[in-house]
Amino acid sequence: MGKRTLIMKYMTMDIKQGIHILTLTNVQNGNDNTLTTEVLDEYLQALDEVELYQKNTSLVITCEHEKTFSTGINLDWLNTQSATGKQLFSDKFNLVLCRLALLNVPTVACINGNAYAGGAILASAADYRVMRSDRGRFCFPEVNIKIPFSPITREVVKLLPNEKAINDMVLTGVAYTGIECLDLNLVRSIHLADELQDAAIDLAVQLADKDRHTYCHIRNGFRSNIASHASRIGIKYIGEPAQGS
Incomplete structure (x- = not known):
């Protein structure tokens, strides 16, 4: 327990x-863990x-x-927002992505089903992804x-370790199954539903x-483009250059 x-x-x-x-729990009434x-x-x-957790x-x-x-942005909600509200959402989404990508601990996205649009982008910000083998798709439908x-979501998507697959996904909106994601190296492993979280x-x-500090210093060093965005919006992260250096 x-x-x-x-x-x-x-x-x-x-x-x-x-x-x-x-654990994301906003799945009632078709909400599908959408983002607001x-x-x-x-x-x-x-x-x-x-x-703030002190241990590894x-x-x-x-x-x-x-x-x-997660199926990404709640578009029905977004369409009710003012220009100021839409900008606030965009700024906070960028903040979440940068903080997740540079978090001071290792991260794993456990993709139990459909991960679309902003949900797939969030999963891309994690260090590793594991996915359900028998259900769910991974997709960037933004073109559709x-x-x-x-700029920040582009850099996060580019963290996925297959440039050709990224190109196809962002330009065609193709949706990949767990088996296809494994073949394309987009996820580390696939599992049946009752084995996935374990x-x-x-x-x-x-x-x-x-070692937590060493791990994050190495990882963040390979995410310099995201780190540059993070610095511009005031995010502190392990491996950040000292001021004046």
Whole structure:
């Protein structure tokens, strides 16, 4: 049994085997863990808690829903927002992505089902992805829904370790199954639904065994473009150059 440390409207946080497990819970009434400014505020609260944890740990982001990880921005909600509200959402999404990509612990996205658009971008910001083998697709449909990538979302997508697959995904909107994602090296492993979360936690435990500071310093050094964006919006991260250097 894990220890529950956060209960929020759209997600919960537990610590199990020393690993922080962020579980997305906003799946009622077709919400599919979609993103709004309020949801992003909860992500930021969760990241704050992980960052302040003093021991070695990792973060696993998952969802207990049988078919959906996250389908990205809640477009119905976004269309009701003023220009100021839309800009606030965009700024917070960029903030969440930069903080997740440069978080001071290892990160694993446990993709239990469909990860589309902003949900797939969030998963791309993690260090590793594991995915369900028998259900769910991984997709960037922005070209079809007429939403261009921002400079930060482009850099996050480019973290995926297959340039050709990225090119096909962003320019055609193709949706890949778990098996296809494994073949394309977009995920580290695939598993049946009842084995998936255990596999994600096992990987997270292995990563948490590394020295936390050294791991993040090395990883962040290979994410210099995202680090540059992070510095411009005031995010502190391990490996950040000293001022004046």
